[in-house]
Amino acid sequence: MKKPEGFKLVDGKGKRIDGRGLDETRPIRMEVGLLSRADGSAKVGFGNTVAVAAVFGPRALFPRHLQEVEECIIRTRYNMAPFSTESRKSPGTDRRSIEISKVLRHAIEATVFLEEFPRATIDVYMEIISSDGSTRCTALNAASLALALAGVPMRDLIASCTGGKIDGKLAIDLNGKEDNYGEADVAFAMLPTKREIVLLQMDGELTKEEFMTLLTKMADKCNKIRDMQVKTIKEYYKKIGGELE
Amino acid sequence: MIPMSEEYVLKLLRQNKRMDGRNLLDYREIKIETGVIPKAEGSALVQLGNTKVLVGIKMEIATPFPDMPDEGILIVNAEFAPIANPEFEPGPPGEEATETARLVDRLIRESKMIDTSKLVIQEGEKVWGVFVDIHILNDEGNLLDASAIGAVAALYNTKIPKYENDEVIRGEYAGNLPVRYKPVMITMAKIGDKYILDPNYLEEEVASTKLSVGIRDDDVICAVQKRGSGTIKFSELEGLIDLAIQKSKEIRSLL
Numbered sequence: 001m002k003k004p005e006g007f008k009l010v011d012g013k014g015k016r017i018d019g020r021g022l023d024e025t026r027p028i029r030m031e032v033g034l035l036s037r038a039d040g041s042a043k044v045g046f047g048n049t050v051a052v053a054a055v056f057g058p059r060a061l062f063p064r065h066l067q068e069v070e071e072c073i074i075r076t077r078y079n080m081a082p083f084s085t086e087s088r089k090s091p092g093t094d095r096r097s098i099e100i101s102k103v104l105r106h107a108i109e110a111t112v113f114l115e116e117f118p119r120a121t122i123d124v125y126m127e128i129i130s131s132d133g134s135t136r137c138t139a140l141n142a143a144s145l146a147l148a149l150a151g152v153p154m155r156d157l158i159a160s161c162t163g164g165k166i167d168g169k170l171a172i173d174l175n176g177k178e179d180n181y182g183e184a185d186v187a188f189a190m191l192p193t194k195r196e197i198v199l200l201q202m203d204g205e206l207t208k209e210e211f212m213t214l215l216t217k218m219a220d221k222c223n224k225i226r227d228m229q230v231k232t233i234k235e236y237y238k239k240i241g242g243e244l245e
Numbered sequence: 246m247i248p249m250s251e252e253y254v255l256k257l258l259r260q261n262k263r264m265d266g267r268n269l270l271d272y273r274e275i276k277i278e279t280g281v282i283p284k285a286e287g288s289a290l291v292q293l294g295n296t297k298v299l300v301g302i303k304m305e306i307a308t309p310f311p312d313m314p315d316e317g318i319l320i321v322n323a324e325f326a327p328i329a330n331p332e333f334e335p336g337p338p339g340e341e342a343t344e345t346a347r348l349v350d351r352l353i354r355e356s357k358m359i360d361t362s363k364l365v366i367q368e369g370e371k372v373w374g375v376f377v378d379i380h381i382l383n384d385e386g387n388l389l390d391a392s393a394i395g396a397v398a399a400l401y402n403t404k405i406p407k408y409e410n411d412e413v414i415r416g417e418y419a420g421n422l423p424v425r426y427k428p429v430m431i432t433m434a435k436i437g438d439k440y441i442l443d444p445n446y447l448e449e450e451v452a453s454t455k456l457s458v459g460i461r462d463d464d465v466i467c468a469v470q471k472r473g474s475g476t477i478k479f480s481e482l483e484g485l486i487d488l489a490i491q492k493s494k495e496i497r498s499l500l
Contacts (some may be wrong), residue, residue: 001312001313002312002313002316095343095346095347096347098340098343098344099340099343099344099347101340102340102343102344103470103471103472105474106454106471106472106473106474109474110454110474110475110476184355186469190479191476194476195478195479195480196476196477196478196479197471197476197477197478197479197482198471198476199471200456200469200470200471200477201469201470201471202466202468202469202470203351203354203355203467203468203469204355204467205355205356205357205461205465205466205467206465206466207464207465207466208464208466208483208486208487208490211466211469211486212482212483212486215479215482219479
């Protein structure tokens with residue numbers, strides 16, 4: 001998308017349109033266990049972007065020919081609600097959501113101990129209920145929490161954030177306008193304690209040096225996001241435990 | 246071809262060898278033929294070893310996107326026709342075809358290889374649409390890199406038809422498509438703890454993950470995608486980007 005003339009994403013003092021510094025994320029909110037029918041659920045917000053994830057399973061997979069003898073399969077669905085965007089998004093899958101569902105599935109496959117549940121499926125459904133950039137990363141953070149709540153054994157929590165280049169400067173956690181009008185954007189997720197990348201997508205224009213500098217900043221941010229995830233899960237169980245006593 | 250098991254691929258790789266005798270970082274032989282489809286405004290047939298991909302370009306009159314009234318439009322589509330692989334099925338594009346089309350789209354769009362500002366007929370009303378259709382004929386692996394080579398070669402082969410009195414005159418041309426870069430997609434496949442370039446079909450089956458990196462003539466990175474369910478160590482990333490940049494020069498010299 002073309003940037004309107006004179007529109008600045010970063011002002012003279014290095015502040016972004018929502019008042020953030022270049023290395024700051026928007027306010028992050030995390031909530032778990034909000035959907036009673038799901039085996040695990042979570043809601044994550046990065047500023048005005050909000051994703052809800054629900055995990056069902058591990059559960060039996062039918063028809064049987066879809067089963068894998070030695071491991072479970074992961075099915076994902078990334079979906080944007082029609083009202084989540086500025087002009088209504090027509091419901092249903094499109095090429096973008098097909099691709100995003102695929103890369104998010106691969107990220108989860110890289111994280112879950114699939115061999116623990118042969119012939120089963122774990123279904124991870126992610127709904128974007130409000131969209132303002134970085135939706136796939138927000139969805140993946142929610143999915144990670146929902147998987148943990150469902151008791152799915154994982155190699156680590158998945159922590160995810162975006163980054164990019166806006167008005168010539170490297171920045172973390174792009175909002176919708178920065179995503180549209182910026183020069184480059186990167187979607188990234190890793191297993192922080194292992195420093196292994198499970199999601200990496202980039203488009204735009206970056207030199208190798210810019211790319212590596214940005215990714216290092218994003219990896220640092222993912223460590224912090226993981227800390228928040230751990231805290232959220234602990235507080236949830238403390239609360240549940242308190243209610244049981 | 247003699248069917249070879251996945252174990253064979255792994256066994257060879259442990260000795261730094263590949264089933265077709267290549268070094269780990271070699272591409273298969275690349276053959277590019279352009280102008281192969283008379284009715285297309287541009288076309289290319291690419292062979293990457295036995296992988297065969299045909300790319301055709303059609304130029305059509307289109308309405309510009311409201312937020313970009315002074316630019317032509319680009320549409321990339323990929324058809325994984327059932328002739329190419331016994332596992333491909335007829336029907337609408339699946340996940341793999343969708344991902345391939347979108348990655349080639351990103352490579353062309355983000356590298357700005359086409360000067361779309363020169364494709365305007367009447368601002369806000371009428372522009373040229375560049376339709377890139379990728380047709381897979383034979384899948385022996387690494388369809389993405391082959392499709393990207395095909396798309397760039399076909400775009401360099403593309404002519405803009407004459408447009409007079411609101412009509413496109415097919416077969417007569419007003420000039421060449423305004424192109425200015427040759428972006429290249431390089432795919433690295435991770436098998437065990439080794440990375441190889443240009444994986445063939447069986448190597449792709451064994452690979453835990455792939456990293457595809459799109460590089461422009463000035464070494465700027467314009468597209469990156471991790472594909473497949475494995476992980477990439479953060480510490481490996483810089484070396485992989487260096488490798489892609491270095492290899493892209495070699496592939497570009499063939500375009």
